[in-house]
Amino acid sequence: MSDVFVLGVDMIKFGRFPDRTVPNIGAEAALMALDDAGLTIKDMQALYCGNLGQANAMVGQRILQEIGQTGIPVVNCANACATGATAFREAWMSIKAGIYDVVLAVGVEQMGKGLLGGAGGGDGIPKEGLLGSGTMPCVFAEAGMEHSKDHGTTFEQFAKISVKNHHHSTMNPKAMYQIETPLDVVMNAEMISYPNTKLMCSVNVDGSAAAVLVSEKKAKELGMGRAVRVKASALASDPYTDRDLVMPDVNACTRLAAEQAYEMAGVGPEDINLVELHDCFATAEMLHYENLGLCKDGDAGRMIDEGHVELGGKVPVNVSGGLLSKGHPLGATGIANIYEVCTHLRGEAGERQVEGARLGMTHVIGLGTACGIHILEKV
Amino acid sequence: MSEKSLPAVSYLKIPDDGDPYLEGHKCGDCGAVFLGERSVCSKCFAREKMSAIKLEETGVLHSFSVVYRSFPGIDVPYVSAIVDLDGGGTVKGNLINIEPDPEKIDFGMKVKLTYQDALGRKDKEGNSYLSYFFEPA
Numbered sequence: 165m166s167d168v169f170v171l172g173v174d175m176i177k178f179g180r181f182p183d184r185t186v187p188n189i190g191a192e193a194a195l196m197a198l199d200d201a202g203l204t205i206k207d208m209q210a211l212y213c214g215n216l217g218q219a220n221a222m223v224g225q226r227i228l229q230e231i232g233q234t235g236i237p238v239v240n241c242a243n244a245c246a247t248g249a250t251a252f253r254e255a256w257m258s259i260k261a262g263i264y265d266v267v268l269a270v271g272v273e274q275m276g277k278g279l280l281g282g283a284g285g286g287d288g289i290p291k292e293g294l295l296g297s298g299t300m301p302c303v304f305a306e307a308g309m310e311h312s313k314d315h316g317t318t319f320e321q322f323a324k325i326s327v328k329n330h331h332h333s334t335m336n337p338k339a340m341y342q343i344e345t346p347l348d349v350v351m352n353a354e355m356i357s358y359p360n361t362k363l364m365c366s367v368n369v370d371g372s373a374a375a376v377l378v379s380e381k382k383a384k385e386l387g388m389g390r391a392v393r394v395k396a397s398a399l400a401s402d403p404y405t406d407r408d409l410v411m412p413d414v415n416a417c418t419r420l421a422a423e424q425a426y427e428m429a430g431v432g433p434e435d436i437n438l439v440e441l442h443d444c445f446a447t448a449e450m451l452h453y454e455n456l457g458l459c460k461d462g463d464a465g466r467m468i469d470e471g472h473v474e475l476g477g478k479v480p481v482n483v484s485g486g487l488l489s490k491g492h493p494l495g496a497t498g499i500a501n502i503y504e505v506c507t508h509l510r511g512e513a514g515e516r517q518v519e520g521a522r523l524g525m526t527h528v529i530g531l532g533t534a535c536g537i538h539i540l541e542k543v
Numbered sequence: 544m545s546e547k548s549l550p551a552v553s554y555l556k557i558p559d560d561g562d563p564y565l566e567g568h569k570c571g572d573c574g575a576v577f578l579g580e581r582s583v584c585s586k587c588f589a590r591e592k593m594s595a596i597k598l599e600e601t602g603v604l605h606s607f608s609v610v611y612r613s614f615p616g617i618d619v620p621y622v623s624a625i626v627d628l629d630g631g632g633t634v635k636g637n638l639i640n641i642e643p644d645p646e647k648i649d650f651g652m653k654v655k656l657t658y659q660d661a662l663g664r665k666d667k668e669g670n671s672y673l674s675y676f677f678e679p680a
Contacts, residue, residue, distance in 0.1 A: 310606045
């Protein structure tokens with residue numbers, strides 16, 4: 165089987181674009197990724213499109229209607245917050261299978277403002293606030309509180325994650341925000357769902373990201389100069405655990421995908437130079453230090469206290485600013501974090517460059533549950 | 544419109560002659576307990592081994608959050624709680640009759656189920672609903 169390479173990859177600056185359409189936002193990133201690869205839509209053999217909000221509305225085809233209707237196969241996919249990573253993985257699989265040599269993956273989302281999630285719906289009466297809360301800040305607060313219960317993790321430690329990611333975003337011009345948020349500001353922001361304050365919740369933004377994936381044969385033909393090798397691609401659904409259907413278990417699903425990704429790449433967590441992981445809430449990032457094997461179980465609090473996960477630390481996490489500050493356009497996030505890691509492996513990340521980065525990991529998890537992990541390697 | 548209160552969720556049972564209770568479905572092969580009816584066990588994959596059981600009224604607080612912002616019209620703050628029931632089954636619900644202050648809520652505290660009107664919520668036909676809540680035991 166051929167190795168698969170990212171030849172072109174880019175994302176738009178995340179923001180709020182209420183006057184544009186979803187395909188139009190997606191088309192912009194698609195053109196940017198094509199330009200980055202030095203190719204055109206005529207070179208693409210298939211398009212894999214990830215979008216959640218208009219999952220039944222043929223977003224991929226409508227992107228081609230804006231940038232070139234060449235008649236190639238289009239697959240539209242939706243997989244909660246793992247949507248973009250799933251589209252990327254489908255593209256990767258098509259090359260692995262030997263079907264295509266050059267394909268395009270696009271992730272795009274247009275979001276409203278406000279709380280996501282909510283319990284119940286359907287018949288009868290609304291269940292939100294009656295049977296606990298199904299809002300995302302609460303669901304991830306409950307997951308974080310489980311860590312507090314087991315390991316004594318504090319509100320302050322969770323808050324420090326938000327301080328770190330907001331600091332990182334000041335060096336990323338494509339992030340929604342570039343604003344320092346000191347610890348007292350994070351902790352004193354409006355409490356949404358304890359321990360997640362407003363500044364510990366990801367930002368709902370509009371955005372898109374895209375990647376051109378090629379086979380080894382094609383990469384050699386076109387020039388390997390800025391190519392990045394996809395060393396592993398893993399996708400897991402939630403394995404049975406006792407509380408999963410009542411309290412979505414983001415830990416077991418991530419651990420399963422991580423184990424598969426490390427095995428496929430033939431590397432271990434100690435080999436990874438940077439990680440873009442799913443910090444949909446500050447509480448979530450804490451859990452994933454352990455889930456991804458970046459530290460031993462119970463040591464996550466120390467990872468943030470001792471600075472191991474900040475730029476310049478042992479394994480910088482979310483140097484892009486993460487979902488907390490860069491923003492979280494659901495369907496785009498999985499490819500945007502691949503863009504971030506590729507940018508570091510190419511040595512093009514400017515002020516926030518992780519020096520000497522050779523191996524990077526991306527991780528997303530969507531409740532329901534889907535976890536997508538990619539390991540990328542500098543060529 | 545029904546004269547009696549309707550159950551807020553399908554796994555809350557209101558017998559004509561007796562007290563309300565929560566119903567679980569337990570796998571006869573592996574013992575996993577689920578809320579809601581099903582015919583196949585997603586833990587051990589056994590088919591047609593599920594049987595309805597009455598869940599216990601007591602349990603321990605596994606995790607929680609104090610919710611300060613919810614959707615418009617919903618009273619805050621309140622405690623959203625994940626409870627492991629004695630005898631099996633995990634249930635999510637509001638923890639009431641306790642100050643909604645994270646400092647004053649202990650993991651592992653004993654709680655019990657209580658059945659009350661669903662915070663005055665009615666459906667389009669004007670029906671009242673009965674719901675379940677947790678309170679300190």
